[in-house]
Amino acid sequence: MEKINNILEICNLSIAYGPIKAVKEVNLEINHGEFVALIGANGAGKSSLLKSILGINKAEKGSIFFLGQDITRKPTDKIVSSGLSLIPEGHVIFSSMSVLENLQLGAYQNLADFEENLKRIFDYFPVLKDRSSQIAGTLSGGEQQMLSMGRALMSKPKLILVDEPSLGLAPKIVTDIFNILTELNKEGYAILLAEQNAKKALEGSHRCYVMKTGEIAMSGFSTDLIDDPKIRQAYLGGN
Amino acid sequence: MEIFIAQLISGLALGSIYVLLVTGFNLMLLVAKIIQFAYPQIVVVSMYTCWWVLKLTGNKLIIILAGVSVSIILSLLSEPIFRKISSIEGVDINASFIASMGIAMIMMDIMSHSINYGFPVAFSPDWVGGNIFGYGLITVSKGQLFALLGGIIAVLIFFFLLYHTNQGRFFRAIAENRFAACLVGIPIIKTSIFSYLIVGILGGFSAILFSMLIGSASPWLGEFVALKMLAVSIVAGLGNLQGGLVCGLLLGIIEAMAIGYFSGSWSNVIAFAVMLIVVLMKPGGLFGIKI
Amino acid sequence: MSEVTYYFLGFAGIYVLMGWALYLPYRVGQLNFLIVACMAITAYFGGFAAREWGWPFIVILIIGILFGATIAFIFSLAIGDAPCFTVVIVGLTSVFIVKTVIENWRTLGGTIGFFHIPGPNNMLAIIYSLLFLVGLLVFRIDHSRWGRAASVVFIDRDVAVTLGVDIKKLGMFFQIISCSIAGMAGILDAFLVKSLSPEFFTFSMIGYLMCILFVGGYTTMWGVILSAFFLQGIPLMFPSNIASWRLVIYGALLVIIILLRPEGLITRKMLWSIKIKSPRYITN
Ligand SMILES: Nc1ncnc2c1ncn2[C@@H]1O[C@H](COP(=O)(O)OP(=O)(O)OP(=O)(O)O)[C@@H](O)[C@H]1O
Ligand SMILES: [Mg+2]
Numbered sequence: 001m002e003k004i005n006n007i008l009e010i011c012n013l014s015i016a017y018g019p020i021k022a023v024k025e026v027n028l029e030i031n032h033g034e035f036v037a038l039i040g041a042n043g044a045g046k047s048s049l050l051k052s053i054l055g056i057n058k059a060e061k062g063s064i065f066f067l068g069q070d071i072t073r074k075p076t077d078k079i080v081s082s083g084l085s086l087i088p089e090g091h092v093i094f095s096s097m098s099v100l101e102n103l104q105l106g107a108y109q110n111l112a113d114f115e116e117n118l119k120r121i122f123d124y125f126p127v128l129k130d131r132s133s134q135i136a137g138t139l140s141g142g143e144q145q146m147l148s149m150g151r152a153l154m155s156k157p158k159l160i161l162v163d164e165p166s167l168g169l170a171p172k173i174v175t176d177i178f179n180i181l182t183e184l185n186k187e188g189y190a191i192l193l194a195e196q197n198a199k200k201a202l203e204g205s206h207r208c209y210v211m212k213t214g215e216i217a218m219s220g221f222s223t224d225l226i227d228d229p230k231i232r233q234a235y236l237g238g239n
Numbered sequence: 240m241e242i243f244i245a246q247l248i249s250g251l252a253l254g255s256i257y258v259l260l261v262t263g264f265n266l267m268l269l270v271a272k273i274i275q276f277a278y279p280q281i282v283v284v285s286m287y288t289c290w291w292v293l294k295l296t297g298n299k300l301i302i303i304l305a306g307v308s309v310s311i312i313l314s315l316l317s318e319p320i321f322r323k324i325s326s327i328e329g330v331d332i333n334a335s336f337i338a339s340m341g342i343a344m345i346m347m348d349i350m351s352h353s354i355n356y357g358f359p360v361a362f363s364p365d366w367v368g369g370n371i372f373g374y375g376l377i378t379v380s381k382g383q384l385f386a387l388l389g390g391i392i393a394v395l396i397f398f399f400l401l402y403h404t405n406q407g408r409f410f411r412a413i414a415e416n417r418f419a420a421c422l423v424g425i426p427i428i429k430t431s432i433f434s435y436l437i438v439g440i441l442g443g444f445s446a447i448l449f450s451m452l453i454g455s456a457s458p459w460l461g462e463f464v465a466l467k468m469l470a471v472s473i474v475a476g477l478g479n480l481q482g483g484l485v486c487g488l489l490l491g492i493i494e495a496m497a498i499g500y501f502s503g504s505w506s507n508v509i510a511f512a513v514m515l516i517v518v519l520m521k522p523g524g525l526f527g528i529k530i
Numbered sequence: 531m532s533e534v535t536y537y538f539l540g541f542a543g544i545y546v547l548m549g550w551a552l553y554l555p556y557r558v559g560q561l562n563f564l565i566v567a568c569m570a571i572t573a574y575f576g577g578f579a580a581r582e583w584g585w586p587f588i589v590i591l592i593i594g595i596l597f598g599a600t601i602a603f604i605f606s607l608a609i610g611d612a613p614c615f616t617v618v619i620v621g622l623t624s625v626f627i628v629k630t631v632i633e634n635w636r637t638l639g640g641t642i643g644f645f646h647i648p649g650p651n652n653m654l655a656i657i658y659s660l661l662f663l664v665g666l667l668v669f670r671i672d673h674s675r676w677g678r679a680a681s682v683v684f685i686d687r688d689v690a691v692t693l694g695v696d697i698k699k700l701g702m703f704f705q706i707i708s709c710s711i712a713g714m715a716g717i718l719d720a721f722l723v724k725s726l727s728p729e730f731f732t733f734s735m736i737g738y739l740m741c742i743l744f745v746g747g748y749t750t751m752w753g754v755i756l757s758a759f760f761l762q763g764i765p766l767m768f769p770s771n772i773a774s775w776r777l778v779i780y781g782a783l784l785v786i787i788i789l790l791r792p793e794g795l796i797t798r799k800m801l802w803s804i805k806i807k808s809p810r811y812i813t814n
Contacts, residue, residue, distance in 0.1 A: 097415070469618070
């Protein structure tokens with residue numbers, strides 16, 4: 001039997017919002033256990049791409065394979081249950097529910113070993129344990145981001161899509177969050193991280209795709225890209 | 240004083256039916272994101288069903304089953320229409336209001352043409368039942384007792400379902416943040432269909448309790464009830480379930496008091512006038528909009 | 531002219547007016563059913579003043595318009611910027627209150643109705659000249675600063691606020707114009723039919739007006755004209771046993787139009803394509 005190497009493969013994917021073409025013919029691949037970054041300026045189409053992987057935006061053209069299966073036209077709940085999870089940009093949480101309830105909802109597709117899972121999440125984010133009965137809307141921005149991450153992990157995904165976790169957070173917390181992502185990756189989770197903070201993203205990831213107005217402008221190993229003069233010029237603030 | 244107590248009892252009985260209706264309406268609003276203005280018409284059709292089955296058989300269980308199933312079927316039948324409407328690009332919640340108004344007109348006209356020559360139907364005394372308690376002016380009829388107990392039990396079960404079961408949590412999740420609910424993998428359409436089912440059940444029970452309480456039904460009952468339902472939910476704040484509880488009961492009490500102290504046809508005017516004044520003073524509702 | 535044609539044209543004209551009265555506040559997303567209450571009140575006032583006090587038509591007409599404006603002004607102080615369904619419920623409750631009051635008011639004929647209203651014999655000329663004037667007014671409003679601001683409010687209230695649109699003032703303006711038109715329509719109705727019945731001003735009237743606005747198309751002022759004539763013609767087009775199912779027909783039309791053509795028969799795009807100049811809107 002042929003061994004499928006990649007966990008996610010995107011072929012010629014295009015997304016349009018009416019007349020606006022947000023993503024044009026994008027090809028992208030993630031291998032098992034890999035930490036891949038997707039960098040690009042505002043409006044480059046990163047979020048659109050991630051949302052379409054989860055089936056929230058419908059793809060106009062092209063196809064998406066997850067673990068060798070075509071998931072392009074599947075409904076979001078099926079995609080989530082097959083092992084994909086998105087941590088969206090901004091703090092998308094159920095703000096009138098308690099922290100615990102948020103995490104319970106995260107386990108919708110994986111109610112089996114809930115307690116064990118919860119313990120694991122609390123190990124990553126101790127702050128959530130202390131606040132588990134607090135109403136989620138009253139958490140601080142950083143805590144909300146952690147809740148959003150914790151909730152996504154509750155479904156035991158095989159691949160985590162992360163959209164700008166650093167948005168609006170203090171540098172200290174951003175560093176914490178990147179550390180946790182790296183740690184998760186070491187434990188075997190594959191990660192696709194969309195980020196504007198190119199420096200952090202390149203430092204943490206194995207490979208990187210650079211997106212520009214809906215297209216992949218460049219791709220390669222992060223260590224190579226970090227030294228690329230064009231990248232330095234455009235995304236890392238000069239020399 | 241005796242009048243007061245008597246009217247309080249009948250107001251609470253009436254109010255608990257309003258509460259059931261408003262709760263169903265709000266659930267539709269929160270989960271399916273529609274204004275189901277035709278909901279009271281479904282309830283009235285279900286009352287007509289009870290009336291019709293009652294003529295065929297005396298078996299209460301069959302009557303209840305018939306009433307509830309008709310309500311469930313109608314509610315589920317409306318689901319594809321509303322789903323189609325919500326999926327059209329560029330339409331907002333008003334579209335569902337307009338469509339449900341159309342559906343309400345259709346149901347009302349069919350009832351006023353085809354059933355009992357358009358005359359109101361009366362339920363047999365056997366179904367309605369007489370007084371089971373009397374003390375001076377204070378009496379409690381079987382219908383009142385059933386409406387009150389049935390209403391309380393149904394609402395308790397509903398809130399238990401909403402706050403203490405997984406399915407209820409999914410309802411609340413969709414109501415609060417559709418996008419996040421989608422992300423955690425809640426099947427939106429399936430859950431939404433389930434909410435139509437719940438609303439159908441609630442509607443069926445309100446139909447049975449209502450028919451026991453008032454002992455009659457007419458084609459134009461639906462429009463009055465629809466108006467009260469919408470008014471209560473707006474006075475409370477659209478989508479506010481707890482507010483709906485309070486305001487539904489209050490409306491029942493106000494109406495009953497008006498019946499007790501003024502002549503018949505003015506009771507509705509007083510109830511509507513009170514709601515009108517409250518809405519004018521607090522356009523956003525007493526307890527806040529929750530959608 | 532046959533009696534059927536006379537009443538067909540007369541009612542169609544009045545319903546175009548009522549359609550516009552519903553259309554204007556919906557420009558800012560409000561369904562103002564208060565117009566039905568205004569129409570009922572002024573119709574009864576007009577009938578009463580003409581029969582009992584012998585007032586001339588023109589005076590009654592002016593009072594009717596002013597009455598609509600006053601009522602709308604008072605209400606709109608509270609609900610000028612209210613959400614759609616708050617306005618809906620204010621309208622609906624007012625309609626039922628007014629209807630019940632009329633039904634219980636012996637002098638106004640109660641449930642039986644109010645008959646023998648004297649007045650001009652041929653109302654069509656009056657109705658259609660007023661229709662023309664109101665049409666001009668609606669057209670002017672649509673093409674004015676107010677009209678453009680309304681389009682922004684309809685699409686996004688928050689954006690409108692940040693652009694400096696005074697939503698409350700705008701809502702008040704539209705509600706006042708709308709109720710004045712309705713007040714006028716009420717007077718015209720009383721003098722056209724020469725008799726009144728509270729049964730006329732109910733839920734089915736509201737459903738009918740919704741049908742006129744949404745089947746015709748709520749994005750332009752022209753849809754109302756098309757559908758008012760078309761819907762008024764339905765009972766004439768079909769044999770009476772089918773025509774008695776009017777409400778089923780109207781209800782079905784509402785559902786079908788929302789499903790198939792949510793913007794109604796006449797849309798803004800259509801006007802553009804046949805090069806009728808229509809106000810510039812922020813594209814959405
Ligand atoms: N729902 C939508 N409707 C219309 N256009 C949209 C929608 N969502 C995104 N777009 C457009 O698609 C393009 C790509 O947006 P996207 O959110 O994917 O960018 P991004 O790379 O995530 O940017 P950022 O870093 O600012 O989050 C933008 O031009 C945006 O305006
Ligand atoms: Mg983004």
